[in-house]
Amino acid sequence: MPRALRGATVALGNFDGVHVGHRAVLRAAHAARPDLPLAALTFEPHPREHFRPEDPPFRLTLLPAKAEALAGAGAGIVYALPFDDDLAALSAETFVEEVLHRGLGVRHLACGADFAFGHRRGGDADFLAAAAEARGIGLTVVPPVVDAAGPISSTRIRRLLQDGYPERAAAELGRPWEVRGHVAHGDKRGRLLGFPTANLPLGRHLEPARGVYAVSAVLPGGGMALGVANIGRRPTVDGTESRVEAHLFDFAGDLYGREIAVRLHRFLRPERKFPGLEALRAQIALDAAAARAALA
Incomplete structure (x- = not known):
């Protein structure tokens, strides 16, 4: 050395x-x-x-x-x-x-x-x-x-995240828990629905409770954005790989291939399957409003 x-x-x-x-x-x-x-x-x-x-x-x-x-x-x-x-x-x-x-x-x-x-x-x-x-x-x-x-232990914090309590996990971590990775190309359905998303594979990260979260994101260069994210397998569109799909409010930049960190603040609802894309679109709008209120 x-x-x-x-x-x-x-x-x-x-x-x-x-x-x-x-x-x-x-x-x-x-x-x-x-x-x-x-x-x-x-x-x-x-x-x-x-x-x-x-x-x-x-x-x-x-x-x-x-x-x-x-x-x-x-x-x-x-x-x-x-x-x-x-x-x-x-x-x-x-x-x-x-x-x-x-x-x-x-x-x-x-x-x-x-x-x-x-x-x-x-x-x-x-x-x-x-x-x-x-x-x-x-x-x-x-x-x-x-x-x-x-x-307080890492095991206990993992359990809190898997049970849907990111705010309690944050208290024991001393900061919000985040998934950090490079934004990957998805199937572009979010853009078609009017809610473009930054998609991060979970990789070796723990998978928290599947569902929708109020989140913030650390952007390339250190900027911040608020948003709403789904973590799970997207059952409405027959997804098979667990990942983070984050829609960032009031953000229109190109993040493909760049590293961001998505921080979980509040669990809003469990993941579920919808009868079609219109029903999914309507629920995403409700989720976004709920996330804005939670983050206000």
């Missing part, structure tokens, strides 16, 4: 979503050694994607969005370790020695109380404390951030 990227105080974790609990780990790492650069160490792909590739997509944040959120939370350095068979086979002791101590030269570590690492998750916070102390590395173990419903 370049010298400038060594010797940091490092927060450890998968950091999917970079929620308020993850930010507490970053704050603890910085508070323990404010004289050192603050770094976050994460894994890509998520270990669950490596070990269970047949699982449905579940990610809250893909690597570019995760790195941006970590930087926004104060991390000046993000280490994204490629999680492959070789890394998965490292013992906890070897991971501490070869990656943290020799590879990165860490000076202080912070992790959640449930952090586990190494082959077959053979290392936990207690193991890390002993291994770090033996090498002159400090460690801060951060208790879970809790609210009235219990500990």
